[in-house]
Amino acid sequence: MMLLGYARVSTTDQDLTLQTEALSKAGCTKIFTDKLSGTKTNRPGLSEALDYARQGDTLVVWKLDRLGRSMKGLVDLANDLEQRQLHLVSLTDGIDTKTPAGRFFFNIMAALAVMERELMLERTRAGLESAKRAGRIGGRRTVMTDAKKDTALKLLEAKTPPREVAQRIGVSVATLYRHLPRSSINSDL
Numbered sequence: 001m002m003l004l005g006y007a008r009v010s011t012t013d014q015d016l017t018l019q020t021e022a023l024s025k026a027g028c029t030k031i032f033t034d035k036l037s038g039t040k041t042n043r044p045g046l047s048e049a050l051d052y053a054r055q056g057d058t059l060v061v062w063k064l065d066r067l068g069r070s071m072k073g074l075v076d077l078a079n080d081l082e083q084r085q086l087h088l089v090s091l092t093d094g095i096d097t098k099t100p101a102g103r104f105f106f107n108i109m110a111a112l113a114v115m116e117r118e119l120m121l122e123r124t125r126a127g128l129e130s131a132k133r134a135g136r137i138g139g140r141r142t143v144m145t146d147a148k149k150d151t152a153l154k155l156l157e158a159k160t161p162p163r164e165v166a167q168r169i170g171v172s173v174a175t176l177y178r179h180l181p182r183s184s185i186n187s188d189l
Contacts, residue, residue, distance in 0.1 A: 001057055002029050003058050004029070004052065004057055004059055005023030005049075005059075005061070006032050006046055007023060007033045007062060008034040010036070011035065011036075012035045014035070018062070019066070023060055023062060023091075026091055032049035050080070056085060056087075057086055057087070059087070059088050061091070062091050064090045064095065064113055074113070075107070078110070082097075088106065090106075090109070095109060144171055144175055148170075151168075152176060153184055156180070
């Protein structure tokens with residue numbers, strides 16, 4: 001029986017070190033990794049780990065949410081592991097499916113992980129809706145203030161070339177074109 005580790009982070013700029021060190025310390029002889037969202041169904045590292053695993057082996061994860069974001073996905077994975085006669089251990093959640101209590105706890109923790117994710121999404125949507133009602137929108141604030149628009153229009157009326165206007169008010173030519181009507185910008189670049 002082997003301990004096989006699986007580590008996942010959601011984006012390529014995140015670091016796997018915390019997870020891989022914990023998996024090594026837990027005795028995993030081989031560790032498989034993915035750098036992509038848990039909402040993705042095609043996770044090459046997890047697939048490779050499952051293909052590599054033999055009956056009686058144990059898949060070890062740092063935390064249950066590393067395996068997926070949906071209750072259905074986690075339950076399907078648990079069923080797949082059971083059919084293959086593989087075990088699952090989650091280090092931080094204290095889950096070990098070799099025992100009946102571990103299997104029960106896995107299902108409870110999977111449900112809680114999904115609920116936590118859904119509540120987070122609900123709070124995010126509520127916050128965005130509240131901001132929208134308050135007149136705020138997401139994204140970067142524009143660099144093209146009303147004062148800069150007025151200055152740009154005056155300079156353009158005085159036949160100042162758009163490149164020079166953009167440079168004087170501290171914006172790119174593309175920003176200048178995006179914020180001013182075409183009729184006000186002469187074509188002398």
